[in-house]
Amino acid sequence: MLGFDQFKLKKHMKIIIRIALLAILIPTMSYGEDKLNREGSTNVAGVEALSGELRDLLSQEMRALQSGMMSIIPSYNSGNWGEIETTAGKMKNSYILKQRLTESQLKELHSVLPDAFIEKDQRFHYLAGMLEHAAKNKKPELINFYFSEMNESCVSCHAIFATHKFPALSSKGEKGAHTH
Numbered sequence: 001m002l003g004f005d006q007f008k009l010k011k012h013m014k015i016i017i018r019i020a021l022l023a024i025l026i027p028t029m030s031y032g033e034d035k036l037n038r039e040g041s042t043n044v045a046g047v048e049a050l051s052g053e054l055r056d057l058l059s060q061e062m063r064a065l066q067s068g069m070m071s072i073i074p075s076y077n078s079g080n081w082g083e084i085e086t087t088a089g090k091m092k093n094s095y096i097l098k099q100r101l102t103e104s105q106l107k108e109l110h111s112v113l114p115d116a117f118i119e120k121d122q123r124f125h126y127l128a129g130m131l132e133h134a135a136k137n138k139k140p141e142l143i144n145f146y147f148s149e150m151n152e153s154c155v156s157c158h159a160i161f162a163t164h165k166f167p168a169l170s171s172k173g174e175k176g177a178h179t180h
């Protein structure tokens with residue numbers, strides 16, 4: 001529906017400019033609505049207060065990430081390291097979202113992003129970079145390791161910032177993550 005697959009998997013287009021901007025925003029929490037500060041935490045669920053356009057981009061970004069993650073499994077199992085490298089590189093560079101945001105949208109996002117969100121986001125992009133690197137070096141164990149770390153990274157951000165979307169994650173965030 002979004003055409004990401006063709007985008008991402010088929011044409012190895014390197015359209016994503018590697019700007020060394022801090023991180024990429026999967027945006028964003030609009031900050032400051034008191035009623036959204038639940039349980040005295042500093043978490044802000046203001047994603048729900050985003051403008052329709054930005055929120056839409058966020059959703060698209062997320063689905064692209066998900067689709068990228070899913071595509072890695074068959075690539076991994078067939079030893080297609082090059083494909084993983086390409087996909088991971090796109091995830092590292094934030095896929096679509098970054099390409100579409102205007103300057104002023106970028107500013108807006110940066111101004112409303114809580115630090116914790118930015119940290120999670122940076123962590124995620126760091127891991128994607130490591131995955132890219134591991135794939136480039138054709139190291140299956142490391143690829144598996146970073147893939148798993150990335151999965152964890154999705155959940156750990158969702159557990160704080162997307163519990164409205166994924167309510168099952170909300171208690172996990174409070175109990176502390178690593179209970180299996």
Ligand code: HEC
Pocket residue numbers: 026027028047048055058059060062063065066067069117120121124150151153154155157158161162165
């Ligand atoms: C830095 C924080 C963060 C990270 C990292 C993150 N997400 Fe999300 N994700 C969010 C937020 C916030 C939402 C809720 C967006 C909304 O409600 O509009 C979300 C929503 C989603 C959705 C639902 C999108 C929709 O609207 O249909 C999917 C799917 C998703 N994320 C997948 C992933 C995957 C897969 C990863 C890891 C590869 C990931 N996310 C990493 C913050 C994050």
